[in-house]
Amino acid sequence: MPRLADRMQALPPYVFQSIAWQKAKLTARGADVVDLGISDPDLPPAPPLVATLAAATARPAAHRYPPYRGTAGLRRAVADWYRQEFEVSVDPEREVWITLGSKEALVHLTLALVNPGDVVLVPDPGYPSYRMAGSLFGARTVDVPLSPAPDFLPNLGAVSTADAAAARVLYVNYPNNPTGAVSPLAAIRDWVAFCRRRDAVLVSDLAYAELVYEGRAHSALEVPDAKPYVLECLTWSKGHSMQGWRVGALVGGAHLIEAVGRVEANVNAGVFVPIQVAAAEALGHDHPDVLRRRYRARRDLVVGRLAEAGICIPAPAGAVYCWVPVPGGDGDRVARAALEAGVAVAPGSAFGPASGGYVRISLTHSEAILERGLERLQAVLAPNLAARAH
Numbered sequence: 001m002p003r004l005a006d007r008m009q010a011l012p013p014y015v016f017q018s019i020a021w022q023k024a025k026l027t028a029r030g031a032d033v034v035d036l037g038i039s040d041p042d043l044p045p046a047p048p049l050v051a052t053l054a055a056a057t058a059r060p061a062a063h064r065y066p067p068y069r070g071t072a073g074l075r076r077a078v079a080d081w082y083r084q085e086f087e088v089s090v091d092p093e094r095e096v097w098i099t100l101g102s103k104e105a106l107v108h109l110t111l112a113l114v115n116p117g118d119v120v121l122v123p124d125p126g127y128p129s130y131r132m133a134g135s136l137f138g139a140r141t142v143d144v145p146l147s148p149a150p151d152f153l154p155n156l157g158a159v160s161t162a163d164a165a166a167a168r169v170l171y172v173n174y175p176n177n178p179t180g181a182v183s184p185l186a187a188i189r190d191w192v193a194f195c196r197r198r199d200a201v202l203v204s205d206l207a208y209a210e211l212v213y214e215g216r217a218h219s220a221l222e223v224p225d226a227k228p229y230v231l232e233c234l235t236w237s238k239g240h241s242m243q244g245w246r247v248g249a250l251v252g253g254a255h256l257i258e259a260v261g262r263v264e265a266n267v268n269a270g271v272f273v274p275i276q277v278a279a280a281e282a283l284g285h286d287h288p289d290v291l292r293r294r295y296r297a298r299r300d301l302v303v304g305r306l307a308e309a310g311i312c313i314p315a316p317a318g319a320v321y322c323w324v325p326v327p328g329g330d331g332d333r334v335a336r337a338a339l340e341a342g343v344a345v346a347p348g349s350a351f352g353p354a355s356g357g358y359v360r361i362s363l364t365h366s367e368a369i370l371e372r373g374l375e376r377l378q379a380v381l382a383p384n385l386a387a388r389a390h
C-alpha cells in the first residue's frame with residue numbers, strides 16, 4: 001500500500017460526513033432517519049437570483065476562467081454591503097477577495113498565516129474547520145472556552161500567558177455556530193485589542209451575519225484602525241440559501257488579503273462568473289428577511305418543544321441552531337441513541353473537547369421534519385429526564 005502523508009494523522013474524517021455515512025447505512029437497512037444534525041438549508045434561494053444565474057450562464061463568455069480575485073461587480077457589491085450593514089468603508093480592489101465559500105477560505109487563510117508550532121486560538125465550542133485547519137498545518141490549537149449561556153463569548157482569560165503571547169490567530173464566529181449567540185461590539189473591541197497587542201490576526205467568521213433575530217451582527221472592522229489585524233469570512237450559504245453554489249468572500253487588511261489571495265490564486269481558479277453575478281444581486285435583495293422569519297419561527301418551535309420536554313434553553317439570538325445541554329451530560333451517547341431511534345443530531349464533541357455535554361439541532365429543516373425529529377429525540381431523552389427528576 002502506498003503510504004500517506006504524516007499530516008493525514010492530524011486530519012480526522014469530517015464529522016458531518018461520518019454522520020451521513022451512518023445515516024446512509026441505516027437508511028439502506030430500511031430505517032427512516034430524520035437528519036437534524038447537518039446544516040444544509042432547505043429553503044431555496046430567491047427565484048430571481050436563479051433566473052439571473054441562468055441568464056448569465058447563457059452568455060458564451062461566462063464559461064471562461066473567472067478573474068482570480070473575483071469580478072469587480074461582486075467585490076463592489078461586497079464593499080457596498082459593508083457600508084450599508086456596518087458603516088464601514090472597504091476598498092474593493094485591495095481589501096476583498098471572492099472565495100469558493102468560506103470553508104476553503106478558512107483553510108487557505110490559515111495556510112497563509114501560521115507556521116508549524118505556532119499557536120492558534122480556537123473557540124470551544126466552535127465550527128470544526130478552525131481546529132482542523134490549524135492542526136493540518138502543524139499549528140498548536142489552544143482551546144478558548146466560551147462563557148456560559150446566554151453570552152457564549154470567548155473567555156480569553158482562560159488562555160495561559162505563554163499561549164496568548166504565542167498566538168498567531170484568534171478565530172471567532174458571531175452570530176455563532178453552534179450556540180446562536182450574537183456578540184456585542186464591546187467584546188469585538190477586546191478581541192481586536194488582544195490581537196493588536198500580539199501582532200496576531202482576528203479571523204471573524206460572519207457566516208450567519210444576515211440571520212439575527214435579536215440585536216444585530218457586527219463587523220470587527222467597525223472597530224477603529226482594526227483592519228491590519230482582521231480577516232472576515234462571508235458566505236452566501238446561509239443568509240441566501242446558496243450553499244450549493246459555493247461562493248464567499250474574504251474582507252480585511254490589504255496585506256492579509258494579498259497573502260491569502262496568493263494562496264487562493266495558486267490553489268484554485270475562482271468562482272464561476274454567473275454565480276458571482278447572482279451573488280452580487282443577492283446583496284441588494286430582501287430574501288434574507290424571508291429566511292430570517294422562517295428560521296425565527298422554527299427556533300421558537302424547537303425551543304418550545306424542548307421546554308415541554310423539560311430542557312430549557314435561551315432562545316438563540318442568531319444563526320440556525322439550538323445548542324442543547326443533554327441530561328446525563330453525554331452528548332455522544334445521546335447522539336448515538338438518537339440515530340438508532342431515527343433522528344440524527346450533531347454531538348457536541350464535534351465542536352470541541354469541552355462541549356461533549358451538548359447536542360446541536362439545526363433549524364435548516366421543515367417544521368414537519370423538526371417536529372418528527374424532536375418527538376424521536378424526546379423519546380431518547382425521556383429516561384434521563386425522569387432520572388434527573390428523582
Ligand SMILES: Cc1ncc(COP(=O)(O)O)c(C=O)c1O
Nearest residue numbers: 101102103127173177207235237
Ligand atoms: C461558522 C461557519 N463557518 C463557515 C461555514 C462554511 O460555510 P460555506 O463553506 O458553505 O461558506 C459554516 C457552515 O456551516 C459555518 O457554520
